[in-house]
Amino acid sequence: xxxxxxxxxxxxxxxxxxxxxxxxxxxxxxxxxxxxxxxxxxxxxxxxxxxxxxxxxxxxxxxxxxxxxxxxxxxxxxxxxxxxxxxxxxxxxxxxxxxxxxxxxxxxxxxxxxxxxxxxxxxxxxxxxxxxxxxxxxxxxxxxxxxxxxxxxxxxxxxxxxxxxxxxxxxxxxxxxxxxxxxxxxxxxxxxxxxxxxxxxxxxxxxxxxxxxxxxxxxxxx
Ligand code: HEC
Ligand code: HEC
Numbered sequence: 001x002x003x004x005x006x007x008x009x010x011x012x013x014x015x016x017x018x019x020x021x022x023x024x025x026x027x028x029x030x031x032x033x034x035x036x037x038x039x040x041x042x043x044x045x046x047x048x049x050x051x052x053x054x055x056x057x058x059x060x061x062x063x064x065x066x067x068x069x070x071x072x073x074x075x076x077x078x079x080x081x082x083x084x085x086x087x088x089x090x091x092x093x094x095x096x097x098x099x100x101x102x103x104x105x106x107x108x109x110x111x112x113x114x115x116x117x118x119x120x121x122x123x124x125x126x127x128x129x130x131x132x133x134x135x136x137x138x139x140x141x142x143x144x145x146x147x148x149x150x151x152x153x154x155x156x157x158x159x160x161x162x163x164x165x166x167x168x169x170x171x172x173x174x175x176x177x178x179x180x181x182x183x184x185x186x187x188x189x190x191x192x193x194x195x196x197x198x199x200x201x202x203x204x205x206x207x208x209x210x211x212x213x214x215x216x217x218x219x220x221x222x
Pocket of ligand 2: 146147148150155172184188189195199205
């Protein structure tokens with residue numbers, strides 16, 4: 001009699017656990033501690049959403065701040081009703097669903113929630129993403145000509161150009177290692193380019209500065 005009771009207890013506990021776990025995918029709990037906006041943007045938004053939800057108006061998923069405003073409706077449309085993404089874009093795959101739900105479960109953080117706040121005030125590139133070559137580009141060109149606008153908190157802060165990984169992981173293809181002519185950071189600084197950067201009022205890059213970017217990209221953007 002006693003053992004039957006224990007058995008029933010065990011069954012009902014198991015049932016509860018399973019039921020609680022149902023709506024979540026296996027790893028999303030662990031992933032919630034490491035997922036960042038950049039990861040969601042690279043793995044999900046840029047592949048499944050940005051074609052329709054860029055910064056042209058409406059629901060903007062380009063930047064952390066604007067995507068964060070829409071957390072609830074992203075959950076409702078992309079995870080629950082699955083009405084997003086819309087055709088012709090194919091639905092989220094398993095991995096994308098997992099990454100997006102981990103991020104939303106974590107409250108839509110910009111950086112991983114285990115991340116040290118202190119790092120945000122001093123956005124020095126971390127060792128593995130920096131190099132003498134990149135630091136030279138940053139110092140001689142980006143700091144002088146771009147970062148007054150393209151850094152967190154400034155008005156073009158949603159396109160950050162601070163770190164090597166900002167340049168290499170951007171869906172805008174800012175830097176395509178080996179290929180300056182498809183790297184936006186190179187083409188957009190050409191005299192007469194569409195939306196030429198830096199914008200009017202700031203002195204354009206010199207030939208030597210553009211040559212330096214070009215050489216760095218050809219070398220593989222180390
Ligand atoms: C092919 C175009 C297209 C794609 C791709 C797309 N959307 Fe949308 N989305 C729309 C349109 C159009 C609307 C506004 C009309 C509507 O709600 O049906 C919309 C509306 C939304 C809304 C607001 C809905 C509400 O009820 O508040 C959210 C949130 C959203 N989309 C999220 C996403 C996410 C997340 C993805 C990628 C996983 C995505 N969309 C992919 C076209 C698209
Ligand atoms: C005076 C402010 C300012 C400076 C300086 C500046 N930008 Fe921009 N940049 C902007 C603004 C504003 C936008 C438009 C943002 C948007 O589309 O919402 C922009 C957009 C861009 C884009 C995206 C364009 C696109 O077509 O999507 C790139 C790439 C860019 N800038 C690169 C640079 C580079 C490289 C430099 C330095 C050589 C630079 N910017 C200097 C203000 C600036």
